[in-house]
Amino acid sequence: MFDRAFISSSSVNRALDVIGDRWVIMILQQAWFGVRRFDEFQARLELARSTLTNRLKHLTEHGVLAREVYSERPLRHEYRLTAKGRDLYPAALMMLSWQQRWAPPGGQAPILLRHSGCGELTTPRMTCASCGGEVDPREVDYTLGPGASAATARSPRRRRSTVEGQPATRTLVSSALLELLGDRWTPQVAATAFFGLRRFEDMREALELAPNILADRLRRLVELDVFRTEVYQARPQRLHYRLTDRGRAFYPILLALLAWGDRWYAPPGGVPMILTHRPCGAVLRAQVACSVCAAPLDSHSVTPVAAAPSVVRAQQS
């Protein structure tokens, strides 16, 4: 079931245009935990003022953060999450959930989450809103939606090097997750696997990507244990790239980003792609739910606990 349109029209692309950058993800994670001021972002992330200024501007221009005056004299601004920014919270929960299981940030206590609804520590799960079942990427079907053709026109790309220095140690996000999400192409290459692509040539064609860039990202994805290779032809040697369990567990993050992209960037005709949850037959509406009581989770009902003291702070929005 391979159609290039699935990949070129997917709303994941538009979501990654906005957040597919390691600094952006680190800034957003701090914002979700209540950080609002420039100096506070800088102190926590230990990044250059120019880099921080640049990324805050990017997020403000895309309407994810709003810059607001909090002091007239001296004039001071703070950055608050907009409704659009808060709507990325399900993706943030799935990121925390993924790294809890697969890639704890080095040398830190893991960030635990408490659900106020049931009072228990929760591991957020991606579920189908219709049947409540946990979403398995192998049980999702894709068809093109009414907005598919309008969505395939590609937006101009921000070109950015993959590595802009190492992330600071005091980040809430593990380096593996930053590598997976923090550049424009790595998550897109991983996403092709969820559409059933396994071969280099198919991926290259679907993404219209230079072979050297694709080869580089595939190599990293194998090193990160997201893909494993499998020889399917001996001479000349040809490889399949298949998802590992760790790679498959990445799917809910992409699903959350896709849902966000659909909500905020769908073309006028409608969503570009329709997902069907095969076990129940309903159109898949992704919903992050509590692993203990199965109730839907949102930013008001989840509180981080037992993390490094600096990040334990009441959720604000």
Ligand SMILES: [Zn+2]
């Ligand atoms: Zn279902």
Ligand SMILES: [Zn+2]
């Ligand atoms: Zn609960």
